[in-house]
Amino acid sequence: MSELAWLTERPIAHRGYHDMNKDVWENTLSAFSRAIDAGYSIECDLQYAADGVPVVFHDDDLQRLCNLPGALRDRSSGELGLLSVGGTKDRIPTLKQLLKLCDGKVPLVLELKGRKGDDEGFAETVLEELEGYKGKVALMSFDLWLLKDLKSLNPPYPIGLTADGKNPDTFFAHDEAMHLGLDFISYFYGHLPNPFVTAHRQRGIPVITWTVRDEAAREHTLANADQMTFEGFDPRESPALVS
Template sequence: MPAIEWLTAQPIAHRGYHDQNRTVWENTLSAFTRAVEAGFTIECDLQYAADGVPVVFHDDKLDRLCSIPGDVRAKTSVELGMLSVGGTQDKVPTLSQLLKLVDGRVPLVIELKGRKDDDEGFVASVLEIIEDYKGSIALMSFDHWLLKEAKELGSPRPVGLTAGGIDSETFFVHEEAMHLGLDFISYFYGDLPNPFISKERKAGIPVITWTVRDAQGVEKTRAEADQMTFEGFDPREALIS
């Protein structure tokens, strides 16, 4: 198993340390700079641009973040790099730009946003870009085919399952994914505690939660997981329920 102790060492800023898209928008270099300055681990999302370049962007569509219609995967990384995020000076960054900015100063937890039967080359491209990066990185996804490929390609970085749910059928699917030899789990805090997570934690699998926005989420994480992915507050300050 790749070294992963760093994953739970400090709170993880969801899509960077943004201010809920008021002035500092999610998944932008400004949000990542702010996270570095605060010393938080960064969580972010990757999409696969039309030219085969991984870009940092959450949604499939461009309208919410860039105020134009269209599919993020229909544009090249160069085209996306010219689009304003939230009307700010920030543009859609590439994975390479993110790595250059962070430069190992804080860890990165990167979620791959897949599309079934349309992800050829995605994982391989990500692994190639991060191959020589000196900082701590973990990869994760809801999409089991991406996790399977990352393991088959011999990812030297930790690979984790992003998930949620509370019913037995869902747990069965999650357990199938864990049989790939995954290294950690990112789970929706509102679905804790549950037998699946309790079993995996007992087996030594680290569990982080998503996405904590209030004191209830903080307390649930402390009781049932090992670290939180947060947004909308400063976890260094006390929250009142």
């Protein structure tokens, strides 16, 4: 069995097992607890706070999730940890808080969200936070410079490319990243199948998709990839269309 079989053996909850930000919001400890209880792997986003601490948050700014102006990177992890997500009791968590909560119960797929020219030390700090963690972890990014940083540090975790696109110019850029020796690919399901992904699957590279929200997308993933990153439904049931 492949050493990476764990990555594709169960559905992956996109930003945790939230309810499309109705009561349980994305990238919160509540969403992660819900995924753990259901036995799903957790995908989430890491950003670099002003004090050099990795926090779990998707957007570059705070408006959509916290109803506040300004960039996330302008605030320290302590300040961010006081901000309500979606008006709930949940606050913006640090990576350390996620690791403590998860404690190896389900796999983690961590996406580093980069800002070019402003990521010095980001990859290294994430790996420092992970040191000694006993659970299954994979790291990925859209950003070539972060993938280069991660590979240069020779971490004991699989590293993957997050990507989309259907044209040859896009595939050229993706291949540049794969030449780093990456271990898996996370691809937008709507851009499958394509020659880039097909070629790497034939080489034995696992492919997961993002973000599956309905039955058609799930079936498309099953036909063209190895596992889905999902939101808005329970994979144990047939999903209705999520708007």
